[in-house]
Amino acid sequence: MPLSSVPARLTLLALLSATTFYCFYKSRRLKQLKLSLNPNPSPSPRKGKLFFISQTGTSKALAHRLLDLLTSNDLAFDLVDPNHYEPEDLPKETLVLIIASTWDDGKPPANAKFFSNWLAESAEDFRVGSLLLSNCKFAVFGVGSRAYGATFNAVGKDVAKRMRALGASEIFSIWEGDVDGGDIDEVFEAWSGKVLRFLKGDDDDEEEDDVESEVVDLEDIAGKGPSRRRTVTVTKTNGMVNGKKEMVTPVIRASLVKQGYKIIGSHSGVKICRWTKSQLRGRGGCYKHSFYGIESHRCMETTPSLACANKCVFCWRHHTNPVGKSWQWKMDDPLEIVNSAIDLHSKMIKQMKGVPGVTLERLTEGLSPRHCALSLVGEPIMYPEINALVDELHRRRISTFLVTNAQFPEKIKMLKPITQLYVSVDAATKESLKAIDRPLFGDFWERFIDSLKSLKEKQQRTVYRLTLVKGWNTEDIDAYYNIFSIGNPILLKSKELHIVDRLLHQS
Numbered sequence: 001m002p003l004s005s006v007p008a009r010l011t012l013l014a015l016l017s018a019t020t021f022y023c024f025y026k027s028r029r030l031k032q033l034k035l036s037l038n039p040n041p042s043p044s045p046r047k048g049k050l051f052f053i054s055q056t057g058t059s060k061a062l063a064h065r066l067l068d069l070l071t072s073n074d075l076a077f078d079l080v081d082p083n084h085y086e087p088e089d090l091p092k093e094t095l096v097l098i099i100a101s102t103w104d105d106g107k108p109p110a111n112a113k114f115f116s117n118w119l120a121e122s123a124e125d126f127r128v129g130s131l132l133l134s135n136c137k138f139a140v141f142g143v144g145s146r147a148y149g150a151t152f153n154a155v156g157k158d159v160a161k162r163m164r165a166l167g168a169s170e171i172f173s174i175w176e177g178d179v180d181g182g183d184i185d186e187v188f189e190a191w192s193g194k195v196l197r198f199l200k201g202d203d204d205d206e207e208e209d210d211v212e213s214e215v216v217d218l219e220d221i222a223g224k225g226p227s228r229r230r231t232v233t234v235t236k237t238n239g240m241v242n243g244k245k246e247m248v249t250p251v252i253r254a255s256l257v258k259q260g261y262k263i264i265g266s267h268s269g270v271k272i273c274r275w276t277k278s279q280l281r282g283r284g285g286c287y288k289h290s291f292y293g294i295e296s297h298r299c300m301e302t303t304p305s306l307a308c309a310n311k312c313v314f315c316w317r318h319h320t321n322p323v324g325k326s327w328q329w330k331m332d333d334p335l336e337i338v339n340s341a342i343d344l345h346s347k348m349i350k351q352m353k354g355v356p357g358v359t360l361e362r363l364t365e366g367l368s369p370r371h372c373a374l375s376l377v378g379e380p381i382m383y384p385e386i387n388a389l390v391d392e393l394h395r396r397r398i399s400t401f402l403v404t405n406a407q408f409p410e411k412i413k414m415l416k417p418i419t420q421l422y423v424s425v426d427a428a429t430k431e432s433l434k435a436i437d438r439p440l441f442g443d444f445w446e447r448f449i450d451s452l453k454s455l456k457e458k459q460q461r462t463v464y465r466l467t468l469v470k471g472w473n474t475e476d477i478d479a480y481y482n483i484f485s486i487g488n489p490i491l492l493k494s495k496e497l498h499i500v501d502r503l504l505h506q507s
């Protein structure tokens, strides 16, 4: 029968329809069969959660770094700010990583107050039970500073303790990063590598046994890896150079560079100040210009120590400053610091070429600084070679303006005469000084008073630099008057001039 005939076409159509129907029927049947074999297909597994407990962003930045690593290894995690997380959902989690910083007296940052309280209350509530988080495996990395002694990484430790009390299994004991120790990046990297190996089911740490440093206890969890307790040594360089730590860690360096600092060697910095730029453009200079005729476009702002012994509330570096009670870092040569500071300063001046208002004459003048403000940030007199550095500046006929934060009276005594010596007076009472400067020294008040006394003994121009912060230290005028009589400075400098006016009237 030819295909062109009508009956043949009808037969073909019927055949095709029957085949299509059969295929459709078979595929549905197969699906139904699969479903009946597996009546509860498991829902896609819940993504791991990566929490950051952070106030000024250090832990958050580390969490981002880990997230990138996990993602590039096809491990799905949600980055979680505990402030936007419902802790009642914790029992549903199966895998939790927590990077936690610690703040005042061991307290958690604001973004984890509720979360920490919830954990503490649940762990202490006998009705909740110790199996609440029994589906959850977790690991904690603490971000803190050893300079805070007993409360070092208190939050991370507390979170881990509460999670364990609620039945969660700790993949391995908390690792502790010290932001002032110079090696937090290396430690975090080692921890991240360990987390990754665990998640990939390749938790063999024997390969790390080659390095001498810190010993970390490992408590492997049941069901994953061997259950015996092991000790491993961690690969880390400690940021050591010739047996001494570098002051500026990669984290601090990145933060300072972002804020426009040029880092010199391992502990110094230089930055072009806004008044220098302003006067290069033919506009106003800073108060030194108004008071002493100093030309701001010929002034270089630098410091030989980015570290200090405080964590002042108003410090412009978001508290990323390295801290210490004494010099404990690798030390650069004073001549190299001065050479590099002038070199980097000149480069920044040259970048002003072509900016509206900048004349060739002022630009040329700016390239040979006549004044140096040793006040950029940190505590310049912590640098053990401060006298040699000041000598080098004076030899080049550069005048010096040094600001100290009044915690090293013995260093003030040892300091050679400089052009103008400033002491930061951040408060006039012990309580407010503690609240504002958040000093590391227990005897901070005695050091402060002794510094003022040392100032009085200096046979040179001395200045109190008052940083008056409304609501913190602007109340007690009588106390300021007492402080004023101890150091008897030649000048006062403040950001809130009406207070200074009143002081000067009383004196």
Ligand SMILES: Cc1cc2nc3c(=O)[nH]c(=O)nc-3n(C[C@H](O)[C@H](O)[C@H](O)COP(=O)(O)O)c2cc1C
Binding pocket: 053, 054, 055, 056, 057, 058, 059, 060, 101, 102, 103, 104, 105, 106, 107, 109, 143, 144, 145, 146, 148, 151, 152, 153, 154, 179, 311, 319, 320, 438
């Ligand atoms: C005022 C203040 C108090 C601090 N208190 C502690 C502390 O008690 N224990 C600790 O280990 N670290 C302490 N630190 C160090 C912080 O944990 C450290 O600066 C950390 O990098 C902050 O991390 P974040 O930026 O993620 O908040 C304190 C820091 C500041 C500025």
Ligand code: SF4
Binding pocket: 307, 308, 309, 310, 311, 312, 314, 315, 316, 321, 377, 378, 379, 405, 437
């Ligand atoms: S003393 Fe200076 S550098 Fe140190 S925290 Fe205070 S403001 Fe910052």
